[in-house]
Amino acid sequence: MDYHVWLAYVVTAIVFSLAPGSGTVNSISNGISYGTRKSLAAIAGLQIGLAIHIVLVGAGIGALVAQSAIAFSVIKWIGVVYLIWLGIQKWRDTSSVTAMAEQDNRSAWNLMRSAVFINLTNPKSIVFLVALFPQFIDPNGDQVTQLAILGVTTVAIDAMVMLGYTSLASQMGRFIRSDRIMAKINKVFGSMFVGCGALLAAAKS
Structure with missing residues (x-):
């Protein structure tokens, strides 16, 4: 792969990762609630989901989902x-930062599993990758190698962006000590999760 083509893809991937979405909301919410260290599991989960999408696209299944209204709809409505369920749970969450620090009731495994599911049930990610990858792959070159380069680049960039969101949110959480403020923040993120669900519901293949 030509170096200049790869650099162009890096810029595109950064924009893609920075764009607000359910993964972004998840990262910020976890950062405030659990801090950066524990949220690393969720970031890893998001990347696992993204990596699975990349593999599916490479295997040609992504093109099928992009073209099949039924497959797209099934994945979309699960997501x-x-x-929306995550949004309702977050809206009803009345835990303060101090209480969550003491209880620490969500395991890293649960955070990772939830994050994997969030990315897996976002078919727009597959459609985006199906539309994006061909623009940067040379049909005369080794497509497997090129796909691997683009896939690793995508995951690495998204992981760094999500880590940035989580770290900033964690710093915010340190200054939040009021139960009333935390309850309002939980409602904001609950609404954002529901909003992501509404946007996904409006998505068309």
């Missing part, structure tokens, strides 16, 4: 229900 819609899950995001």
Whole structure:
């Protein structure tokens, strides 16, 4: 792969990762609630989901999902229900930062599993990758190698962006000690999860 083509893809991937979405909301919410260290599991989960999408796209299944209204709709509505459920749970969460620090009731494994599911049930990610990858792959070159380069680049950039969101949110959490403020923040993020679900519901293949 030509170096200049790769650099162009890096810029595109950064924009893609910075764009607000359910993964971004998840990273910020976890950063405030659990801090950076524990949220690393969720970031890893998001990347696992993204990596699975990349593999599916490479295997040609992504093109099928992009072209099949039924496959797209099934994945989409699973994601819609899950995001709305997360939003309702977050809206009803009345835990303060201090209480969460003492209880620490969500394991790293649960955070990772939830994050994997959030990315897996976002078919727009597959459609985006299906539309994006061909623009940067030379049909005369080794497509497997090129796909691997683009995939690793995508995951690495998204992981760094999510880590940045989580770290900034964690710093915010250190200054939040009021139960009333935390309750309002939980409602904001709950609304954002529901909003992501609504946007996903409006998505078309």
